Amino acid sequence: ADPDPLQDFCVADLSASEAVNGFPCKPVSKATSDDFFFDGLSKKGNTSNVFGAKVTSANVLTFPGLNTLGLSMNRVDFARGGLNPPHWHPRASESGVVIKGKLLVGFVTTRNVYYSKVLSAGQMFVIPRGLVHFQLNVGEGKALAFTAFNSHLPGSAVLPLNLFASTPLVPDQVLTKAFQVDEDVINGIRSKFGV
Numbered sequence: 001a002d003p004d005p006l007q008d009f010c011v012a013d014l015s016a017s018e019a020v021n022g023f024p025c026k027p028v029s030k031a032t033s034d035d036f037f038f039d040g041l042s043k044k045g046n047t048s049n050v051f052g053a054k055v056t057s058a059n060v061l062t063f064p065g066l067n068t069l070g071l072s073m074n075r076v077d078f079a080r081g082g083l084n085p086p087h088w089h090p091r092a093s094e095s096g097v098v099i100k101g102k103l104l105v106g107f108v109t110t111r112n113v114y115y116s117k118v119l120s121a122g123q124m125f126v127i128p129r130g131l132v133h134f135q136l137n138v139g140e141g142k143a144l145a146f147t148a149f150n151s152h153l154p155g156s157a158v159l160p161l162n163l164f165a166s167t168p169l170v171p172d173q174v175l176t177k178a179f180q181v182d183e184d185v186i187n188g189i190r191s192k193f194g195v
């Protein structure tokens with residue numbers, strides 16, 4: 001979904017004082033092999049959180065060599081029963097492959113049609129750009145997946161956090177009306193997210 005590159009590479013200068021839409025390139029003469037290799041997905045993510053899952057991202061912010069190349073990856077670790085909660089990516093479609101365990105992968109279209117399947121190691125999925133999706137660990141042990149995106153910075157809006165843990169908060173009247181529940185339900189949900 002990103003624009004095509006206009007040169008071989010453009011290693012991001014994340015510290016540049018100005019950027020219009022994306023990041024400027026550091027000088028070609030300053031690029032080294034280290035700019036094009038990244039070790040950040042080799043480590044297991046810490047799944048000790050309310051969801052029991054952790055997304056570790058290799059995008060332009062963590063791996064500046066991806067700048068302008070229109071792609072990025074995540075590693076997603078799942079504790080037993082862990083959920084990568086419903087979320088969506090404004091700037092990319094997503095594909096993924098299960099490396100370990102068993103995952104229920106689902107997405108919902110703009111017409112509220114739900115598609116899903118349980119996948120095990122080696123099996124793959126695709127999430128069309130911008131659609132709400134999740135992965136739930138339905139296996140007996142831990143699970144692991146790698147995902148790939150057609151953007152160097154897909155963005156991720158996590159619905160429960162977007163709606164119930166924003167800064168400042170989305171007003172109670174909006175959430176009670178949207179979900180047809182009382183304020184105590186909204187506050188109960190918020191408290192689980194430390195709000």
Ligand code: GLV
Pocket residue numbers: 055074075076084094133134135147156
């Ligand atoms: C999984 O949905 C991911 O965004 O990595």
Ligand code: MN
Pocket residue numbers: 087088089094133
């Ligand atoms: Mn995703």
